[in-house]
Amino acid sequence: MIFNPCFLIPCYNHGRTLLAVIDALQTDFDYPVLVIDDASSYPTQSIINTLKAPTMVHRLDNNQGKGGAVMAGLKKAKKLGFSHAIQIDADGQHDLNALPELILNAKKYSNNIISGAPIYDESVPKGRLYGRYLTHFWVWVETLSFSIKDSMCGFRVYPVGAVNQVIANNNIGKRMDFDIEIMVKSFWEGIDIRFIDIKVIYPEDGLSHFQPIADNLRITKMHTCLVFGMLRRLPKLLLRKKPKAEKLEHWSKQSESGTYYGMKFLLGIYSLFGRSVFKMCLKPILYYYSLFSKKSVRASTLYLQYLTEYMRKNNIPVTDNLTVYQHLLSFAETMLDKLAAWKGDFTPENLTINNRDVVEKAQNSPQGCLILGSHLGNLELFRALSQSYPELKINALVFTEHAPRFNAVLSAVNPDANLNVIEVNKMGPETAILLSQKIEEGEWVVIVGDRTSTTMSQKVIWADFLGHKAPFPQGPFILASLLKAPVYLLFGLRNESSQQAHFDLHFELFSSQIILPRGKREEALQSVVEKYAQRLQHYTLKAPLQWYNFFNFWTLTGNDDEK
Incomplete structure (x- = not known):
């Protein structure tokens, strides 16, 4: 596949920050910019009207929501002949210094979705942060995998052809549920997803289109449907292999697992509800991990084998709790x-x-x-x-x-x-x-x-x-x-x-x-x-x-x- 990308920026009333984002992109990169105007109000439309080539504008007559705008942009990108769409939010939250690594991974793994995995500073609202980690948990359940480290970050590279096919095959939410649902359903259809760390900030005067009641209800409904969808695909998901063959590595080169990543969510649970609730949340995650994390399970099994053999040989009582799960x-x-x-x-x-x-x-x-x-x-x-x-x-x-x-x-x-x-x-x-x-x-x-x-x-x-x-x-x-x-x-x-x-x-x-x-x-x-x-x-x-x-x-x- 020839790598021929464009930047895809969905925009709804972010005219004040949009120009700065586009200027930064055009200063450092030669790729075209495709702005999807999601029926913005007149002040933002007037700013978008000033944009000139190589920036392209596709305007929607009616507001579709972020997901609808991105899907419209992906279809437009395919029509224009682009191989990949580099999605960037118009609000300036993302650290564009991470773009070279994001693009490098997209070139190397051209059939994969490449996404940012946010590292937040103190500006992130705590309510949204803890809600995010709750979403991580459900995505792990819906995919039976820790592969998706973050499903809500709008800093991604999509392979245009493959993701448009996912959209054609599925009913995908058009609003704040889109980012999550497209990740899960792409994973279901065999698209591998890779992540790089990025810094994310929340400006004090930033504009958010998140509607706490409506969007939370929408996301809850989506997760319910995805869990039932997971159950229908259970055999296929259990047999799914990791994208890269395992090799014997030096301990320092072994990448950290989803357990580490989930510690932020679990720390939030601990801070809010205490140690007992934390341990309750931990058990189903670790039970799944004990079934499917091959490297750790293999190492634990070998250790426990040597341990119990030594204990029996030296007449040391062996307790019943010496299991991989308990380890x-x-x-x-x-x-x-x-x-x-x-x-x-x-x-x-x-x-x-x-x-x-x-x-x-x-x-x-x-x-x-x-x-x-x-x-x-x-x-x-x-x-x-x-x-x-x-x-x-x-x-x-x-x-x-x-x-x-x-x-x-x-x-x-x-x-x-x-x-x-x-x-x-x-x-x-x-x-x-x-x-x-x-x-x-x-x-x-x-x-x-x-x-x-x-x-x-x-x-x-x-x-x-x-x-x-x-x-x-x-x-x-x-x-x-x-x-x-x-x-x-x-x-x-x-x-x-x-x-x-x-x-x-x-x-x-x-x-x-x-x-x-x-x-x-x-x-x-x-x-x-x-x-x-x-x-x-x-x-x-x-x-x-x-x-x-x-x-x-x-x-x-x-x-x-x-x-």
């Missing part, structure tokens, strides 16, 4: 715990600190320390709760780019969430020097010891974990030896026996200083890593469902046989 549910609850902690909902009363004397000794030392954590339990919780102790400065090395949406939610909950975060994927000599300075100033540095480097995944030490050899990164332990500081272990585990949210922090001295002598460096490194693996295993057995490495932990990227 994923525990992970989702921990995501909420992270956000709730930053939100300030937890106090020291929610926390039991084991070995408090060890903590106080480390805190009172003029020299800082290195803390080795893991993806067992909730390391974020400790960093959040430490905000209650301003004299304690903690710096965390994290792979922040692995979950940009979750970090965006975290930052929205608490603007200070990323205050002392250092991205581990940018680790270099300057970072090591910075960390050394922080430790000299009495600060703490936290790094995880259970994930291989994003750039040097082959530099590992193999050690026993749950009865099988697993690769552990060399980096954290070499860094610890270079910093010449005390090393502690930290595990934050949720107390599952407590009715209220309660957590146990386990803080213990790992080594007063890790020394890797010349000539025996490899042997010393092997010994240190094995000791870490043993302690990690010890605490994993205390809280087996709080193991959150959802990839094949016992293999290197692309190599299942190397041990």
Whole structure:
């Protein structure tokens, strides 16, 4: 397919912002602009009448609604010979800096719908935000998929021929229900949908055509019909395959799932109704996820298999709740715990600190320390709760780019969430020097010891974990030896026996200083890593469902046989 697009702008009384949008498009792009005037009033019509080529205008005699205007524009685009229509709202809400990436994806995946997935600032009305996430939930149900990350954003590229066929085959809503319905029915007809992140703002004096009562009733009716439509298509939807074949990837390259994206919606539920209602909403989502998220289910199944084999071999009682569903549910609850902690909902009363004397000794030392954590339990919780102790400065090395949406939610909950975060994927000599300075100033540095480097995944030490050899990164332990500081272990585990949210922090001295002598460096490194693996295993057995490495932990990227 030859890529021959046009910009498609539906407009109803947005004359004040329309010209600025068109000027921005024509400054940076050579594509024609097609404006659909949805029977605007005279002031906007007079502005539209001033538009000149290469801008084209198609005027509707009667107001059709946004959906009607877009459908009229798609039909016009097909008649004019365009291959794709790049839909942009006339109100100026969308960040046009994202257009190059949107267009690049449309060229690469020419048969797909490419859509923006909004990242909002504080200007978004909270009522519309929470309503949006409720819509996300129903769309997941209607498609039996997390593929549609956002169904309401008007920043899209449509393949003109394919989408016009969807419109011809279906009765599509013409007003605020259009954006959602065209996504769901396109998905039903086999069109894959891809997303890029975009920033969206709501100007204080912005004009909205959303009618709360009429449009909400219209959307509710639409969702009811779509759910029944899903039931008729149930076998077909269950057999539908993802657009891209799965490959064994390094953990850092695995894209975040709909569970992360849905955390914004679930956070809203938690804020409004509390933890109990949150958990009720979470269960059906996680039940579906446990059935159809192949990568996570495969990783969880392998982990639980190794875990139970080890427990039986060592005469450790195996409980009935060691299932994939319960494992994923525990992970989702921990995501909420992270956000709730930053939100300030937890106090020291929610926390039991084991070995408090060890903590106080480390805190009172003029020299800082290195803390080795893991993806067992909730390391974020400790960093959040430490905000209650301003004299304690903690710096965390994290792979922040692995979950940009979750970090965006975290930052929205608490603007200070990323205050002392250092991205581990940018680790270099300057970072090591910075960390050394922080430790000299009495600060703490936290790094995880259970994930291989994003750039040097082959530099590992193999050690026993749950009865099988697993690769552990060399980096954290070499860094610890270079910093010449005390090393502690930290595990934050949720107390599952407590009715209220309660957590146990386990803080213990790992080594007063890790020394890797010349000539025996490899042997010393092997010994240190094995000791870490043993302690990690010890605490994993205390809280087996709080193991959150959802990839094949016992293999290197692309190599299942190397041990």
